[in-house]
Amino acid sequence: xxxWIEPVTLEGTYVKLVPLEREHQDALADAAADGxxxxxxxxxxxxxxxxxxxxxxxxxxxxxxxAQPFTIIDVTTGDxxxxxxYAKRVQCTAINTEAKLLCSRMRSIR
Numbered sequence: 801x802x803x804w805i806e807p808v809t810l811e812g813t814y815v816k817l818v819p820l821e822r823e824h825q826d827a828l829a830d831a832a833a834d835g836x837x838x839x840x841x842x843x844x845x846x847x848x849x850x851x852x853x854x855x856x857x858x859x860x861x862x863x864x865x866x867a868q869p870f871t872i873i874d875v876t877t878g879d880x881x882x883x884x885x886y887a888k889r890v891q892c893t894a895i896n897t898e899a900k901l902l903c904s905r906m907r908s909i910r
Contacts, residue, residue: 815875
């Protein structure tokens with residue numbers, strides 16, 4: 801299947817959203833460990849033991865369904881802080897808000 805969405809990087813003042821790549825796996829595992837997010841009942845976040853399978857699924861959806869999974873980067877520090885979820889230290893911050901705004905703007909352009 802050909803991609804109907806071309807990879808794009810979205811950047812604001814606080815956050816950069818880059819296309820998810822296998823090289824982000826260790827940094828994403830570290831971000832999920834901030835708050836042990838996989839233990840939360842109200843969300844689905846990969847644990848260190850399941851991050852590889854989670855990435856396989858996200859990348860397969862990108863390739864077969866045209867989804868665009870992102871890695872979320874804190875512009876100030878350069879740290880990876882999440883994907884569809886956020887490390888505890890950046891929850892309820894401008895990073896979360898701006899990432900949602902950037903994604904909503906992208907949807908309105910398509």
